Amino acid sequence: MSLRAVVTGCGHYLPSRVVENAEFEATLDTNDEWIRSRSGIERRHFAAEGENTSSMASAAARKALEDAGCDVSDVDAIIVATSTPDLTFPSAATMVQAELGMTNGFAFDVQAVCAGFVYALANANALIVSGQAKRALVIGAETFSRIMDWTDRSTCVLFGDGAGALLLEAQEADGTPQDRGILATDLNSDGRYRDLLYVDGGVSTGTTGYLRMQGNQVFRHAVEKLAATANTAMERAGVSADDVDWIVPHQANIRIIQGTAKKLNLPMEQVVVTVQDHGNTSAASIPLALSVGRDRGQIKQGDLVVTEAIGGGLAWGAVVLRW
Template sequence: MSLLRSVVRGCGSYLPERVLTNADLARMVDTSDEWIVQRTGIRERHIAADGETTSMLGLAAARAALADAGLEPGDIDLVICATSTPDYTFPATATQIQSGLGIAHGVAFDLQAVCSGFVFGVGTADKFLTSGSHKRALVIGAETFSRILDWNDRTTCVLFGDGAGALVLEAQEGEGNANDRGVLTSHLRSDGRHRSKLFVDGGPGSTRTVGHLRMEGREVFRHAVGMITDVITDAFEATGTTAADLDWFVPHQANKRIIDASADKLGIAPEKVVTTVDRHGNTSAASIPLALAVARADGRIKQGDLVMIEAMGGGFTWGSALIRW
């Protein structure tokens, strides 16, 4: 039975020029390179320059993805930007990217699911494309988390960085089985009871301020592995695949210990895990597309490969998507 699939046409990324190392942070707060690496696996992260906005990062990543796809901006009729750090309360950052690309048709909107945002964006775009309502989508994860960090809080400021990544997805006919190229399945979850474990203590509707990120690290770690493996198991069951069938596991890049524990619990071989957290830190919604772009550029991810992406974010939100590249 033939049906529409959301096939990856292109992948791109952008990182700000400034690199902040653990040694740099040790001069700012009471921490050390050894402490950060041991607990997180992070060695450095990129920080947006003054005046460099989330939409600027997202626009650069979108242009790179379009170039990789061999497409023009006018070929896109859906722009979804996953971000927790928008340029403005409104309009949507996606519309700023849309305008920057010179697109004046179709639809553009933001999606907010924190670190799970890109997975939610892929799942949402897939619904638009497979319904037949739209033909090609730009799904972007873009963040300037450095703007919402408390730089005196050593438990959080060492974790995050800025960046953007993007995929171009195109509706194409498939055969309706797991050998099809494109998004094979996505599984998304939310549970608002966990707000206090990972949140920003501000907003226009509450404090009238931007606020700072607050996190109960041990609690997040405690929930992460179980939630992540749950939606990955659902993806395997929905497609009749197993961990052994995966070519690449591209998780949200939050913490090396969470990545390793999740892969181990699922029986995913270490050599199949794409890890960039050491170079990028946690870039929230941008982390998965940044990691995809790295693995695509260095030749690891190739057409036909089976790729699992997954993430967990504040809220809590969590999700997975299984993609045949």
């Protein structure tokens, strides 16, 4: 027998303010058709004043706990993937811990930008498989609207805010690809490409800074690296593309999503797509898509799911799990 980290609950939260592409036409040289044709994005959600990464993360976490029928006192760990924490420190995860009323266990953040949730899942899996935690809340939450340069039409129209959460629980399994839970992970990074996607602020500048991106260069790396990491994770899990029920990719750009699916020889009918409604929510995009995909009736218990993401760093990775 072996231990697997099994998804027992999921949930998400989106701010109430919906921003359609047309809203940008008043301040930028852009339009709805231009944004849709290049990204597939039609709308996104922006956090309200006073609404922060930790509050959205807490809302998503509560839904995941409710979905699992689990009390927060039974959770051992909270991992929040984010690049937009409320403060430099303490971690957003400890703020969520306090907000949920959890006084036991431990909480910490993971920062790998858009790949953050994949990194957080890999960390949670390792904690569970090694016996350091029995239940872990894994959350992706971002308020990217707070780091946008509203004069840069190439970036500010792409991003949105939101949060998604999974509750993982240690369960005994047979150690085969038929087990429920996380079957394999693959993580990668290459700091030589840090100038392709970064925020030009921090303690070195004394400013929050704005997101800067060389979109064409990021696109060039994305499809190749996403397909490669997904294939590596599937190989480690002992499964092939033929076994996959759903790809749940990082929702950055519809062309990247389509290109990656094509490289994996999987039809778009097997890809959960939410980018049109959420935009790029960075570390929140995969848990958001998992929760929405489950709510839509796409993802069902027993389905084999592959998630993959790439973000600033560059950092990228994939997780193969059976729902």
